[in-house]
Amino acid sequence: MNKNLNAHFYVLLATFLIGGSFIASQKLAGNIDPISITLLRFVIASVFLAPFVFLKKEFRLRIVPTFRRAMIISFFYALFFIGMFKALEYSSALNTGTIFTLLPLLTAIFTFFVFKQVIYLKQYLVYFIGILGTLIVVFKGDINSFLEISLNKGDIIFLFSIISMSLYSISAKYFYKKDDKLIVLVFMTLLGGSLWMLLALLILDIPLQWSKIDNTLYIYMIYLSIIATLITSFLYQKANIILGPKIVMSYVYLNPAVISILLFLLEGKTMNFWTTLGILISSFSTIVLLNSNKIRIEL
Numbered sequence: 001m002n003k004n005l006n007a008h009f010y011v012l013l014a015t016f017l018i019g020g021s022f023i024a025s026q027k028l029a030g031n032i033d034p035i036s037i038t039l040l041r042f043v044i045a046s047v048f049l050a051p052f053v054f055l056k057k058e059f060r061l062r063i064v065p066t067f068r069r070a071m072i073i074s075f076f077y078a079l080f081f082i083g084m085f086k087a088l089e090y091s092s093a094l095n096t097g098t099i100f101t102l103l104p105l106l107t108a109i110f111t112f113f114v115f116k117q118v119i120y121l122k123q124y125l126v127y128f129i130g131i132l133g134t135l136i137v138v139f140k141g142d143i144n145s146f147l148e149i150s151l152n153k154g155d156i157i158f159l160f161s162i163i164s165m166s167l168y169s170i171s172a173k174y175f176y177k178k179d180d181k182l183i184v185l186v187f188m189t190l191l192g193g194s195l196w197m198l199l200a201l202l203i204l205d206i207p208l209q210w211s212k213i214d215n216t217l218y219i220y221m222i223y224l225s226i227i228a229t230l231i232t233s234f235l236y237q238k239a240n241i242i243l244g245p246k247i248v249m250s251y252v253y254l255n256p257a258v259i260s261i262l263l264f265l266l267e268g269k270t271m272n273f274w275t276t277l278g279i280l281i282s283s284f285s286t287i288v289l290l291n292s293n294k295i296r297i298e299l
Contacts, residue, residue: 006291007242011251014235019258020110021228024220024264031217032209034085037224039197040210044225045233048192053187062184066190069175070185076168082200083161091154097285098149099158100252101134104289107166107249117246126288130253135282137256140273168238168246176241186234250289253282266295 014155028037053059053181087096104126111117139145176185213221239248263269271279 003242007239008013010235010239011243012254012258013249013277014019014239015091015251015254015273016231016258016262017227017232017235019255019262021224022259023262024223024228028213028217031281034088034210035082035197035200035204035206037210037221038081038085039194039208040213040221041225041229042194042197044189044221046187046194047228048226049183049187049190049230053184055153056103062179062181063259066180066184066188070188071192071195073168073171073175074189075196076164076171077189078193078196078200079154079164080161080168083157085162085205087154087158088160089154089157092160095149095152095155095235096158097138097145098135099155100162102159102166103162104130104249104252106163107169110166110170111244111246115244117244117245126285130282130285130289133278133285134253134256136272136281137260137275138278140256140272145203159174159287166245166249169240172240175247176237182234182241183238185215186230186237189237190230201265208220208258247290250286253286253289257283 031037053063084096084156105124108117108119108123108127112119135146157290172189199204236248256275260269260271260275260279
């Protein structure tokens with residue numbers, strides 16, 4: 001398989017792993033503050049990766065040159081999580097889920113300004129169709145629930161949060177240098193994320209309370225830390241470098257399909273007509289966006 005096809009596989013795999021993180025996060029919800037849980041995710045992932053970096057001289061030498069750029073990348077990454085958690089104090093999951101559908105379009109717009117990648121009218125149309133498909137899943141086809149939505153303080157916060165997620169994806173490509181070691185860049189991004197999250201905890205005066213996570217919940221914590229944080233960070237960094245953030249974020253529309261598939265496989269939950277329709281529309285949008293970006297996949 002060539003480099004391009006590998007990168008698409010990385011994004012698809014990361015999408016499934018992130019889908020699993022929603023289920024794992026639900027199991028941990030309500031135990032300790034979400035920002036504290038996210039800090040623990042970053043710390044565990046950083047500690048796990050540290051020996052692979054520090055035991056090899058070639059990697060150790062890249063730590064200092066990578067530090068400043070990784071701190072910028074991790075700032076946007078951490079800001080997304082902080083903004084998301086603060087937004088949910090004032091807003092609902094439905095509202096934030098709705099706003100999240102804007103992520104691929106926002107990323108495409110930022111990509112135009114940073115990398116001068118043109119967005120064609122056809123692509124704008126597909127972005128809006130993808131948003132529509134995702135909204136059908138979020139609201140389960142209930143138009144009244146959608147019409148009752150009104151923006152609040154939390155929604156504004158979350159809008160800035162997904163802007164941060166877009167900038168994280170863009171900065172991962174923008175600040176990458178050819179002589180970078182990807183494992184070092186990922187490690188420093190996770191370490192930087194830990195520092196930013198710790199700073200947020202201190203500023204917001206949030207207690208750690210890590211002792212509240214008992215042994216039965218640590219399996220979910222390990223999944224979030226190693227699988228959904230460390231491995232997906234590596235996969236997204238690699239894919240962003242090869243494909244660019246505009247293409248990588250096109251896969252966001254597959255999230256509803258992935259989560260529904262995982263819930264069916266793990267918990268036997270079935271989908272109604274509207275959810276299935278919305279998933280098909282969202283998936284179709286992703287395929288069209290990849291095709292409109294003239295992605296060449298060669299075996």
